[in-house]
Amino acid sequence: xxxxEMRALRCVLWxxxxxxxxxxxxxxxxxxxxxxxxxLFPLGVGAQPNLLREIAPGVIWVAAxxxxxxxxxxxxxxxxxxxTLEQILLGAAPLGVVVLAKAVAHWLAAGLxxxxxxxxxxxxxxxxxxxxxxLALSLALGTPVLSLIGAIGAALTLGLRGGxxxxxxxxxxxxxxxxxLGAGAVEMSAAGSGGEAQLLLLAAALVFAAxxxxxxxxxxxxxxxx
Amino acid sequence: xxxxxxxxxxTFFPLAxxxxxxxxxxxxxxxxxxxxxxxxxxxxxxxxxxxxxxxxIHVPAAWMSMFLYVVMAFWAAIGLAFNTRLSGxxxxxxxxxxxxFTFIALWTGSLWGKPTWGTWWVWDARLTSELILLFLxxxxxxLRASIDDRDRADRAAAVLAIVGVVxxxxxxxxxxxxxxxxxxxxxTKLGKPSMAGDMLWPLLVMLLGFTLYFGAxxxxxxxxxxxxxxxxxxxxRAGLAR
Amino acid sequence: MLEAAGLECVRQQxxxxSGLSLALGAGESLRxxxxxxxxxTSLLRILCGLLPPDAGEVRxxxxxxxxxxxxxxxQIVYLGHAPAVKDExxxxxxxxxxxxxxxxxxxxxxxRDALARxxxxxxxxxxxxxxxKRRAALARLCLSGSVxxxxxxxxxxxxxxxxxxxxxxxxxxxxRRGGMVAFTTHQDPxxxxxxxxxxx
Numbered sequence: 001x002x003x004x005e006m007r008a009l010r011c012v013l014w015x016x017x018x019x020x021x022x023x024x025x026x027x028x029x030x031x032x033x034x035x036x037x038x039x040l041f042p043l044g045v046g047a048q049p050n051l052l053r054e055i056a057p058g059v060i061w062v063a064a065x066x067x068x069x070x071x072x073x074x075x076x077x078x079x080x081x082x083x084t085l086e087q088i089l090l091g092a093a094p095l096g097v098v099v100l101a102k103a104v105a106h107w108l109a110a111g112l113x114x115x116x117x118x119x120x121x122x123x124x125x126x127x128x129x130x131x132x133x134x135l136a137l138s139l140a141l142g143t144p145v146l147s148l149i150g151a152i153g154a155a156l157t158l159g160l161r162g163g164x165x166x167x168x169x170x171x172x173x174x175x176x177x178x179x180x181l182g183a184g185a186v187e188m189s190a191a192g193s194g195g196e197a198q199l200l201l202l203a204a205a206l207v208f209a210a211x212x213x214x215x216x217x218x219x220x221x222x223x224x225x226x
Numbered sequence: 227x228x229x230x231x232x233x234x235x236x237t238f239f240p241l242a243x244x245x246x247x248x249x250x251x252x253x254x255x256x257x258x259x260x261x262x263x264x265x266x267x268x269x270x271x272x273x274x275x276x277x278x279x280x281x282x283i284h285v286p287a288a289w290m291s292m293f294l295y296v297v298m299a300f301w302a303a304i305g306l307a308f309n310t311r312l313s314g315x316x317x318x319x320x321x322x323x324x325x326x327f328t329f330i331a332l333w334t335g336s337l338w339g340k341p342t343w344g345t346w347w348v349w350d351a352r353l354t355s356e357l358i359l360l361f362l363x364x365x366x367x368x369l370r371a372s373i374d375d376r377d378r379a380d381r382a383a384a385v386l387a388i389v390g391v392v393x394x395x396x397x398x399x400x401x402x403x404x405x406x407x408x409x410x411x412x413x414t415k416l417g418k419p420s421m422a423g424d425m426l427w428p429l430l431v432m433l434l435g436f437t438l439y440f441g442a443x444x445x446x447x448x449x450x451x452x453x454x455x456x457x458x459x460x461x462x463r464a465g466l467a468r
Numbered sequence: 469m470l471e472a473a474g475l476e477c478v479r480q481q482x483x484x485x486s487g488l489s490l491a492l493g494a495g496e497s498l499r500x501x502x503x504x505x506x507x508x509t510s511l512l513r514i515l516c517g518l519l520p521p522d523a524g525e526v527r528x529x530x531x532x533x534x535x536x537x538x539x540x541x542x543q544i545v546y547l548g549h550a551p552a553v554k555d556e557x558x559x560x561x562x563x564x565x566x567x568x569x570x571x572x573x574x575x576x577x578x579x580r581d582a583l584a585r586x587x588x589x590x591x592x593x594x595x596x597x598x599x600x601k602r603r604a605a606l607a608r609l610c611l612s613g614s615v616x617x618x619x620x621x622x623x624x625x626x627x628x629x630x631x632x633x634x635x636x637x638x639x640x641x642x643x644r645r646g647g648m649v650a651f652t653t654h655q656d657p658x659x660x661x662x663x664x665x666x667x668x
Contacts, residue, residue: 004571011568015557022556083550086518090541092571152389156382162372169368170386173361174393177400184407205396216389219306223381226519375480 506668
């Protein structure tokens with residue numbers, strides 16, 4: 001990749017991070033949503049400590065899924081609305097690479113904070129502290145995959161009436177394997193058999209998604225911009 | 227070269243009509259024969275009694291549902307690669323039938339579960355996988371329905387179908403693994419009775435009947451779609467005037 | 469250098485134009501005129517590669533633009549209907565990013581000079597008026613002298629007399645230096661174009 005492309009890539013990454021910084025409210029809202037969803041479950045199923053400890057990995061992961069879904073809208077929506085998306089499509093760097101940079105920026109602003117806050121939720125659910133590393137690692141590996149897969153959905157539903165609900169319908173079935181692997185890693189670890197296999201599979205999923213999702217996202221963006 | 231000639235909606239239209247008629251006519255006796263043998267002639271299963279007979283609908287429907295998704299993704303890929311109108315219509319026409327078979331598989335699976343295990347729904351690996359497949363079909367159909375521009379709708383749905391088909395094995399295996407993690411007792415699995423020959427061939431007859439039915443429905447849907455999209459075309463107006 | 473042959477465009481089941489051909493050589497300018505909805509914006513988007521035509525081909529120096537992709541994108545500046553500026557950034561940041569995305573590197577001083585020439589204040593774009601936003605977008609043209617083809621969609625919208633004058637000057641300078649400009653407008657901008665294409 002030439003220096004021109006590298007510069008364009010760094011430029012996109014920096015731009016998206018700067019925009020996320022200037023729109024801190026959006027970032028904070030998605031995080032707050034994560035916490036609120038996780039707090040709903042005890043209200044719904046009762047607060048027995050044993051039950052909560054058991055459902056904790058699943059609940060945290062489902063909340064992470066939903067929060068990721070919420071933050072996907074801003075990946076392309078505002079660029080599409082003010083015309084800057086077309087400039088990106090007509091840019092000097094290959095679209096697949098640019099899109100990867102956007103997904104990374106999105107993860108840094110939306111996914112990484114989830115990894116940081118998850119231990120607080122785990123605390124609420126009295127998850128044994130020894131499981132925190134597995135939880136954090138599973139989220140750290142899984143949330144980028146969510147960003148990448150979600151970006152495909154966001155690109156496909158750009159500017160459509162159905163909006164966020166349609167995006168959820170498209171993307172949630174594709175999220176299922178990540179949910180199963182992520183929650184499974186923590187659950188296996190809790191059962192004593194170690195979650196290494198699931199973590200390795202998550203890492204493999206991340207590599208796979210990073211390699212192939214950009215193609216789909218770029219194709220979807222071009223289709224949506226016609 | 228013959229294939230590309232038939233790729234034009236104008237030449238495909240009459241051909242589709244003829245094939246659809248034959249498929250439909252062949253599907254009915256096959257399905258009736260399969261159902262008759264399955265429900266009345268095949269021997270009673272030692273473990274599950276009479277209730278197992280629902281598999282003669284459930285299993286072919288489940289096979290069809292997965293097979294059709296792959297076929298739909300195939301035509302979607304062809305449409306994206308070669309930019310042919312008919313491929314897009316093909317993928318659009320397959321989705322509803324595929325979703326229908328998925329729904330039938332889920333419904334018959336539920337009917338099977340009730341007398342066998344006492345509940346209307348089991349989080350069995352296969353049923354859960356079918357459920358997610360239904361969501362995938364719904365997603366493709368919903369996406370296509372929410373885009374007004376036909377071409378953009380076809381292409382967007384095509385990308386989604388391809389992404390879905392790549393994820394299909396991943397979803398399948400992760401759900402299977404999830405099932406073993408949470409339900410180690412194999413009793414809760416909807417086990418197929420060991421396939422005696424007497425049970426196998428009505429299953430295959432049903433599968434063939436379903437395939438022919440799908441063929442007929444697909445071609446009729448395609449004809450309807452062609453009429454809808456080509457309504458301004460000269461060849462259609464001339465044909466209608468006659 | 470820019471050629472289009474047999475272009476056809478169908479939007480929302482309406483055929484906007486078909487069999488359209490045009491050619492633009494160095495030093496020439498093209499004005500695409502027509503009423504609202506006649507396909508001016510679609511034609512421009514076909515020319516820059518954002519929209520694939522339903523029939524026909526666009527060629528740059530003899531090669532189809534579909535195969536050229538990024539190479540062609542580097543030869544054009546496209547300014548669309550919406551001034552492509554982000555509300556949360558300053559005009560300076562917007563321009564800097566826009567140029568970097570296009571692969572050109574320009575020192576910050578030149579960016580500030582371009583913005584000053586168009587008299588764009590340096591506050592966040594969300595506080596600017598429509599006209600000021602368009603000026604902020606157009607300032608990019610001051611720094612795009614080396615880019616051969618300019619494709620401008622309704623560039624004179626929301627501009628005052630002074631802004632229109634500045635833009636005319638830029639276009640004339642560019643064509644004089646051997647560049648090409650294609651712009652759409654539904655009014656008479658008072659600028660003499662080498663060719664005029666009427667749509668609709």
